[in-house]
Amino acid sequence: MLRWALTFFIIAIIAALFSFGGIAGAATEIAKIIFFVFVVLLVISLIANAVRGKGPKI
Template structure:
């Protein structure tokens, strides 16, 4: 999911360089949404792993 956020970020940067403001804004917004979803899922995963009680790597 982080990969998709980075892809949309690159598309937004390239579109901004070439002057496509609407496309750049839309791609940046999508990248931001996907990134925050990734962060939320990461935190949920870390909390669930900590509550499980197993040490990492075992």
């Protein structure tokens, strides 16, 4: 999921370089949404593993 966010961020940067403002803005918003979904799922996963008593895999 983080890879998708990074992909949309790169698309936004390239679109901004070529002066495609609408596409750059849309790609930026999509990247932000995906990133925040990733962060929420990461926190939920860490809390669930802590409640179960499992440590992170190293």
